[in-house]
Amino acid sequence: MKNLALTHPDLAFDVEAARRHFPILSRTVHGRPLVYLDNGASTQRPQSVIDAVNDYERRHHANIHRGVHTLSQEATALYESARDRLVRFVNARSRTEIIFVRGTTEAINLVTQSYARPALQPGDEVLITHLEHHANIVPWQMVCAQTGAKLVAAPMTAQGEIQLEAVIALMNPRTRILACAHVSNALGTVLPVRRLVAAAKARAITTLVDGAQAVAHMAVDVRDLDCDFYTFSSHKMYGPTGVGVLYGREQLLERMPPWQGGGDMILAVTFEKTTYNALPYKFEAGTPNISGAVGLGAAVDFLSSLDRKAAHAHEDALLHHATAVLGRIPGLRIIGTAPQKASLVSFVVAGVHPHDLGTILDEDGIAVRTGHHCAMPVMDFFKLPATARASFAFYNTIDEIDKLAAGIERARKIFA
Ligand code: PMP
Secondary structure, three states, X not given: OOOHHHHOHHHHOOHHHHHOOOHHHHOEXXXXXXXXXXXXXXXXXXXXXXXXXXXXXXXXXXXXXOOOOXXXXXXXXXXXXXXXXXXHHHOXXXXXXXXXXXXXXXXXXXXXXXXXXXXXXOOOEEEEEOOOOHHHOHHHHHHHHHHOOEEEEEOOOOXXXXXHHHHHOOOOOOEEEEEEEOEOOOOOEEOOHHHHHHHHHHOOOEEEEEOOOOOOOOOOOHHHHOOOEEEEEHHHOOOOOOOXXXXXXXXXHXXXXXXXXXXXXXXXXXXXXXXXXXXXXXXXXXXXOHHHHHHHHHHHHHHHHOOHHHHHHHHHHHHHHHHHHHHOOOXXXXXXXXXXXXXXXXXXXXXXXXXXXXXXXXXXOEEOEXXXXXXXXXXXXXXXXXXXXXXXXXXXXXXXXXXXXXXXHHHHHHHO
């Protein structure tokens, strides 16, 4: 007999129970129940994250690290315990490898300016892929312009796949850095990052993995991936905005100069000389986003409390259902059909501009993203100005996808 839990992942994952943790999911938009399918841009927050931030603001706020008074010590303990949770969350070796930043964008800029800028020579190459988010393109372009290095983009297949061999073919003795997404935000493609990192490592190429779209969907183990840097944003993993993480291999972080100067990143300052603080504080100049870090710590606790395998299976079921029902809509083309995909579907509908589609869906209370998704080279590749993108979280339901399909049909009739 077939295992029901496997054929119907909904049964293994209690989506209604999961939804109850997210107060926003019970609101209405234009008189309709909210159908939130823009999780790739930002996920919603569970009550536990809202409570953790609220409790911090109401009871514990003070500046961290420098105070002898009780509130400062409490705030410091909360901030640093969030770091400890993140160490475990990505399986870093120690807390020295977890740097709090504003988000993925800032993490990548930190690496380009503090690691790559001193390391790159004219003629060196930085290898990225065709499907990167602008956050993993533009900072590399900037550092290439500063150093005379060259930016090389590995090609993508018509399905939106990045093939290991195609990337390896571009690795050569001038290649210094490989920077690639773990999961594409525009297409959903899951890249073979473990094998990409291994190929790079065998050639002494430093690796950065942009995990912005991965951490909410899969367990990430930086030691298993063996990458040098891994970046992610709290707001895409059920935490607050304005905070994120740069994981870096300690030996590399030790050798890197600070990126920004200021308070907290120093041990001693005279006008002649400054001695920098130890890791991770060397990279955390100024007062950080303390309440954000506390909220991120709570988001880690929340994710860890889920049965992540079941949540992933549920998201996979959503992806398969969406691919099937959207695929049956006449004139609808799914953009990005790689065999390994995270739970998002990018698509265009003949005769309906994505922005019009997004507006019509909003009238039905359905939130999707429309535009270039900060991945213009992907749009150029498919010769499209924009797509509509429905990106799912474990709290989405099959019924919500059916509502999306009905909304798209309604839009088609309006523009027919
Ligand atoms: N990389 C990817 C793959 C992303 O999806 C995003 C956010 N859309 C970013 C980087 C940038 O993240 P943030 O805006 O949080 O810095």
